[in-house]
Amino acid sequence: MSAPADAALSQLREQVLAAVASGTPLCIRGGGTKDFLGEARVGEVLDLRGVAGVVDYDPSELVITARAGTPLALIEALLAERGQHLAFEPPSFGADSTIGGVVAAGLAGPRRGSVGGVRDFVLGAHLLAVNGEVLRFGGRVMKNVAGFDLSRLFCGSLGVLGPLVELSLKVLPMPAVECTLEFELSAAAAVVAFNRWSRLPLPLSATSWFDGRARVRLSGVAPALEAACVSLGGRVLSGDESRCWWDDLRHYRLAFHANRAPLWRLSLPATAAPLALSGTGLIEWAGALRWLRTDEEPARVRAVVAAAGGSAACWYAPAGQPMFDVLPPAALALQRRLKAAFDPQALFSRGRLVVGL
Amino acid sequence: MPTSPPVALSDRSLRRDEVVAALRAVLPVDALLASPEELTPYECDGLSALRQVPLAVALPHTEDQVAAVLRCCRRLAVPVVARGAGTGLSGGALPHGDGIVLSLARLNGILALDPEAGTACVQPGVRNLAISEAAAPFGLYYAPDPSSQIACTIGGNVAENSGGVHCLKYGLTLHNVLAVRGYTMDGEEIICGGAAPEGPGLDLFPVVIGSEGLLLVIVEITVRLLPRPASARVVMASFDDVGRACDSVTAIIAAGIIPAGLEMMDRGATAAVEPFCRAGYDLTAAAILLIESDGTPIEVEDEIQRVSAIVRGAGAIAVAVSGSEAERLRFWSGRKNAFPAAGRISPDYYCMDGTIPRKHLARVLDEIRGLEQRYGLRCINVFHAGDGNLHPLILFDANAPGEWDRAEQFGTDILELCVALGGTITGEHGVGAEKIGSMCSQFTDGERAAFAAVKAAFDPAGLLNPAKLIPTLHRCAEYGRQRVHAGQLPFPELERF
Numbered sequence: 001m002s003a004p005a006d007a008a009l010s011q012l013r014e015q016v017l018a019a020v021a022s023g024t025p026l027c028i029r030g031g032g033t034k035d036f037l038g039e040a041r042v043g044e045v046l047d048l049r050g051v052a053g054v055v056d057y058d059p060s061e062l063v064i065t066a067r068a069g070t071p072l073a074l075i076e077a078l079l080a081e082r083g084q085h086l087a088f089e090p091p092s093f094g095a096d097s098t099i100g101g102v103v104a105a106g107l108a109g110p111r112r113g114s115v116g117g118v119r120d121f122v123l124g125a126h127l128l129a130v131n132g133e134v135l136r137f138g139g140r141v142m143k144n145v146a147g148f149d150l151s152r153l154f155c156g157s158l159g160v161l162g163p164l165v166e167l168s169l170k171v172l173p174m175p176a177v178e179c180t181l182e183f184e185l186s187a188a189a190a191v192v193a194f195n196r197w198s199r200l201p202l203p204l205s206a207t208s209w210f211d212g213r214a215r216v217r218l219s220g221v222a223p224a225l226e227a228a229c230v231s232l233g234g235r236v237l238s239g240d241e242s243r244c245w246w247d248d249l250r251h252y253r254l255a256f257h258a259n260r261a262p263l264w265r266l267s268l269p270a271t272a273a274p275l276a277l278s279g280t281g282l283i284e285w286a287g288a289l290r291w292l293r294t295d296e297e298p299a300r301v302r303a304v305v306a307a308a309g310g311s312a313a314c315w316y317a318p319a320g321q322p323m324f325d326v327l328p329p330a331a332l333a334l335q336r337r338l339k340a341a342f343d344p345q346a347l348f349s350r351g352r353l354v355v356g357l
Numbered sequence: 358m359p360t361s362p363p364v365a366l367s368d369r370s371l372r373r374d375e376v377v378a379a380l381r382a383v384l385p386v387d388a389l390l391a392s393p394e395e396l397t398p399y400e401c402d403g404l405s406a407l408r409q410v411p412l413a414v415a416l417p418h419t420e421d422q423v424a425a426v427l428r429c430c431r432r433l434a435v436p437v438v439a440r441g442a443g444t445g446l447s448g449g450a451l452p453h454g455d456g457i458v459l460s461l462a463r464l465n466g467i468l469a470l471d472p473e474a475g476t477a478c479v480q481p482g483v484r485n486l487a488i489s490e491a492a493a494p495f496g497l498y499y500a501p502d503p504s505s506q507i508a509c510t511i512g513g514n515v516a517e518n519s520g521g522v523h524c525l526k527y528g529l530t531l532h533n534v535l536a537v538r539g540y541t542m543d544g545e546e547i548i549c550g551g552a553a554p555e556g557p558g559l560d561l562f563p564v565v566i567g568s569e570g571l572l573l574v575i576v577e578i579t580v581r582l583l584p585r586p587a588s589a590r591v592v593m594a595s596f597d598d599v600g601r602a603c604d605s606v607t608a609i610i611a612a613g614i615i616p617a618g619l620e621m622m623d624r625g626a627t628a629a630v631e632p633f634c635r636a637g638y639d640l641t642a643a644a645i646l647l648i649e650s651d652g653t654p655i656e657v658e659d660e661i662q663r664v665s666a667i668v669r670g671a672g673a674i675a676v677a678v679s680g681s682e683a684e685r686l687r688f689w690s691g692r693k694n695a696f697p698a699a700g701r702i703s704p705d706y707y708c709m710d711g712t713i714p715r716k717h718l719a720r721v722l723d724e725i726r727g728l729e730q731r732y733g734l735r736c737i738n739v740f741h742a743g744d745g746n747l748h749p750l751i752l753f754d755a756n757a758p759g760e761w762d763r764a765e766q767f768g769t770d771i772l773e774l775c776v777a778l779g780g781t782i783t784g785e786h787g788v789g790a791e792k793i794g795s796m797c798s799q800f801t802d803g804e805r806a807a808f809a810a811v812k813a814a815f816d817p818a819g820l821l822n823p824a825k826l827i828p829t830l831h832r833c834a835e836y837g838r839q840r841v842h843a844g845q846l847p848f849p850e851l852e853r854f
């Protein structure tokens with residue numbers, strides 16, 4: 001470890017031990033770009049930014065290991081130099097976004113529908129435990145089934161199990177070529193088409209529907225893309241237009257995202273029929289992620305989505321509305337026992353991930 | 358070491374009678390086995406060196422019966438070991454002497470197959486291959502393909518997070534399952550994951566996958582089905598030097614290629630399989646690589662060209678590309694039959710499963726040759742080179758005095774080496790009962806305590822597959838003593854990772 005990172009880790013350890021001794025709740029924070037995510041934040045800030053730096057990156061191993069406070073931008077630049085990337089395309093909400101925050105938030109971008117989410121790329125994680133020890137789960141190899149797979153449990157945990165201090169992620173080669181096809185389709189027809197195409201051996205790497213336009217990104221080697229373009233038809237977007245669209249979609253930079261009127265992020269089975277909810281939408285992941293801007297009653301939105309087998313997160317919430325669905329009592333009880341296994345005093349990110357945890 | 362007084366045989370049979378009577382009350386007659394001859398087939402899994410006869414075996418037909426068995430055993434504090442097909446290689450389904458085996462083999466229905474969504478919802482006793490067979494008419498398949506796929510169950514695959522030759526490109530069980538439903542020891546139903554990609558709260562799914570039957574008894578699994586690639590071809594490259602074969606593996610990945618499969622066999626392995634598979638392997642080669650490309654014919658052609666150039670550049674002495682489906686299957690036949698072949702050339706074999714960073718492949722194979730000398734046992738290597746997942750097969754004769762002990766020591770040394778090089782003691786076969794000692798070298802007391810705490814959150818009474826996966830402190834002290842006593846702390850020159 002580098003000296004500044006070592007010092008930062010010792011400092012962090014002292015803060016944790018002091019908080020444990022005094023029973024002070026802690027709010028784990030990286031670059032703070034995702035402060036808006038989750039329920040209300042409580043407690044003294046535990047700042048992970050100092051625990052930074054790439055520990056190991058060997059492109060032929062397809063693994064990068066970095067301390068949690070390492071900026072996402074730095075990691076992506078390093079990978080890009082070697083023609084690799086984080087295939088789950090995490091959104092960055094600003095230059096300060098850290099890799100620890102990416103994993104703790106568990107958000108993935110357009111490629112989620114075809115290559116998997118954050119969880120699918122985490123290979124190992126180090127956790128600073130309440131007794132000050134650093135616990136190492138998983139590792140730096142592709143296949144590892146020794147012990148429970150706890151490193152992946154931390155994905156999307158928003159810190160409720162404690163601070164992550166180091167992560168190992170699987171990386172992949174960047175596709176040689178990408179292109180985007182566009183079709184004029186209704187939302188319902190687009191979801192049907194996306195799912196039909198997903199069942200065919202096509203090099204699909206992302207799908208979206210917005211404002212009457214369905215877009216499909218293809219990634220791979222040039223001859224395969226040419227063949228797929230011929231078989232799918234549609235209008236081919238220019239390279240710039242294509243890159244801008246998927247980048248803006250990935251980083252939530254469309255005008256649609258900027259509008260602060262109530263917005264819902266709905267996670268659904270991809271083939272779910274159109275929901276009986278009014279509003280305007282944006283569809284990703286072949287229908288598995290549907291954004292909805294609506295004035296419908298929150299309780300009704302949640303009920304309709306639950307009935308369709310999904311869950312609803314209120315992205316821009318009307319005041320007093322929790323972001324995520326609440327857990328049924330039995331599930332909450334198990335999650336509480338699990339949290340207690342790591343954080344018996346419930347000091348870390350209390351209540352942030354889900355009400356009552 | 359505090360020893361508990363030996364349980365008198367009569368105590369055990371009294372207990373057995375009590376447990377059997379209680380289970381009879383919740384199960385139909387044909388769903389409970391209790392006579393010695395009926396129990397024998399269940400006394401071990403694929404790791405036959407470890408054996409234990411259970412009190413009884415429950416073979417429920419329905420999910421309600423599974424839940425009833427669990428509640429009954431919970432009430433009587435009887436350990437429960439879930440079992441699929443019993444092909445596991447780490448003693449995961451090894452019975453507990455005071456407990457029962459809960460076989461899920463009869464829950465073997467494919468409940469739904471949705472070609473539009475590309476999913477299948479199946480019961481745990483469905484065989485891995487049966488899923489792909491059911492999906493074939495729709496041009497779909499289930500990607501993870503352990504070599505045991507004709508026999509092993511999807512429930513066992515989920516419990517072990519099993520891999521196969523294609524997981525380099527298509528991922529492990531974890532990446533190909535969407536949802537799992539099961540029961541805790543208390544008979545409480547738990548659902549993890551779902552057809553929707555995100556849900557509220559902690560994501561328990563990855564903890565349950567690969568949990569080796571310690572957290573839940575799984576009764577339903579939703580898997581993802583992929584479109585069958587339009588074509589697949591395999592490159593067979595022969596090398597006169599193991600190091601050069603290993604370098605090729607790294608070079609292929611470094612060139613930005615993720616082949617569908619990237620497997621290696623050393624000369625010992627090709628020599629074992631060739632006489633009865635006639636796969637056409639070059640028996641003079643020190644090692645061969647099998648590199649599969651799949652996708653559209655254009656993609657495959659492109660990748661085959663690039664792979665062939667790389668292996669030639671890395672010094673392959675011969676390169677052959679499958680020209681037909683029959684030839685592709687022939688190239689693979691030797692690899693797929695390597696374990697049975699080991700069984701033909703030796704009375705017994707012990708299959709290891711460590712994973713290491715790819716760059717250390719040559720080093721480890723070299724060390725293994727040294728260990729062959731040290732233990733006076735042969736070891737052949739056939740493995741998932743692309744993932745760095747080794748499968749050294751240690752050949753021994755269980756009837757020759759001391760050979761099993763030496764094979765076990767040999768295996769433990771290999772695992773220690775994997776840990777020392779930054780790898781892991783198991784890539785896909787699980788810890789089970791077998792590698793419980795090696796868990797002491799891979800994890801600290803604090804890490805193992807975290808595993809135990811997670812187990813207790815799901816199973817406070819500690820009755821689901823107890824004494825597996827997580828060693829006690831006492832066990833680790835014992836393990837440390839044994840290793841030091843035998844003067845066998847290997848690789849002292851390597852800094853502990």
Ligand SMILES: Cc1cc2nc3c(=O)[nH]c(=O)nc-3n(C[C@H](O)[C@H](O)[C@H](O)COP(=O)(O)OP(=O)(O)OC[C@H]3O[C@@H](n4cnc5c(N)ncnc54)[C@H](O)[C@@H]3O)c2cc1C
Nearest residue numbers: 441442443444445449503504510512513514516520570575
């Ligand atoms: C010849 C041969 C080749 C093999 N090749 C591979 C390979 O390529 N890749 C690979 O990964 N493995 C391989 N294996 C190992 C083995 O086949 C896998 O681990 C397989 O997943 C085990 O499935 P099973 O149904 O036989 O499970 P079992 O052996 O019956 O059980 C395995 C574990 O799962 C638990 N379990 C089973 N069912 C359930 C359930 N419903 N709920 C909760 N827990 C449950 C058991 O308690 C046990 O801990 C091979 C084995 C053999 C014999």
